[in-house]
Amino acid sequence: MTVFEWGVMARSLRVAPEYINKVKSALQRNGYPSLKKFSEDIEPSLSTVKNFFGGKPIDYENFLVICEKLGLDWQDIADKQPENQPSQPQPTNGEASPFITGAPITQPRYFFGREKELKRLFNLLKRHPLQNAAIIGKKRSGKTSLLHYLKNITTTPPEQLRADQKSDWLLHPKSYNWVFVDLQDARMQSREGLLKYILESLNIKVPTPCDLDYFMNVVSENLSSPTVILLDEIGVGLQRCPELDDTFWDSLRSLVTNHTRGNLAFILSSPESPMDLAHHTGHSSPFFNIFGYTAFLGALTEAEARELIGSSPIPFPDKDIEWILTQSEYQPLLLQILCRERLFTLEEGENDDSWREEGLQQIKSFTHLLDS
DSSP: OHHHHHHHHHSEOOGGGGGHHHHHHHHHHHSSSSHHHTTTSSSSOHHHHHHHHOOOOOEEEHHHHHHHTTTOOOHHOOOSSSOOOOOOOOTTTSSSOOOOOOSSOOOOOOOOOOOHHHHHHHHSSSSSSOEEEEEOOOOOOSSSHHHHHHHGGGGGGGGGSOOTTTOOOOSSSSGOOEEEEESSSSSSSHHHHHHHHHHHHHHHHHOOSHHHHHHHHHHHHOOOOOOEEETTTTTHHHHTTTTTTTHHHHHHIIIIIITTOEEEEEEEEEEEEEEHHHHTOOOOGGGOOOOOEEEEOOOOOOOHHHHHHHTSSSOOOHHHHHHHHHHHTTTTHHHHHHHHHHHHHHTTTOOOSSHHHHHHHHGGGGGGGGOO
């Protein structure tokens, strides 16, 4: 089970037992003499903080907030097999909740907006030669979800999509190979591990050992259909992975520009432009100047935001819709959080406005998305 699969399945996360001492050390390293002092500096309550350091399950959003404050990578320390959570009340139409806030959206029917970016990206991929692109946005702006959507939307059966949801972006979608690379995954952070993964994803025989020369030769000889490699969190690869050096990136540039007959493209996600990112991490490979189109992820359009809100299985009152739009400023994560809070109260039969205070509390950690 991948990090994203268990992240999507669980509504809560806990620290894996083998990392309890690591998180306690991080508390001291950050200058906090006690859990009480730490809890006074963040939004989650003291009881939530105690549960976190005790290895007990807490809400995934609080888990991410605490990890960020301590300078920890949540995917490194989270238990990969979290406890089973009680099933949530099902909406009246029997479908799962459309509002996903703690993990990337992997099912296309729950992804909304980005129509302009999707048109441009698929236009780069539907003709030869395939062209490269970068997706730039702030943390939690939806970069990973967009990568998953690109990979999945054209081959998802119509019955698993929303009515009128566009999926015919490519003329022959089944001829495309898609390789999603999460560079936060430790297995992707060595040269051999990454090359093996790509070959396995392309159903190309993997030798042992698998070196860069073999990879270049076998991909050059065997890549005969359109292939898109999605590089998520490439900044992690540049900052933490010494084996992914300029020689490695130079080879990938040569592969995509000279040896695959226009059948290969890279799409990466990053909080800044590829050239700036390379400069800030000490890389000079020309690989980072092949990205001719950049999709900048900001707020959704008003129409897209209203479509997301309208996907609630229980319709929201008009006054709540307008309040959500105003408070979220059409940012997708904030929309998801506020809609989730309203849906929870409607499912419980609560019709007062107390959910608004809770919603504002929940989005407080992500208000950086509202900054210009």
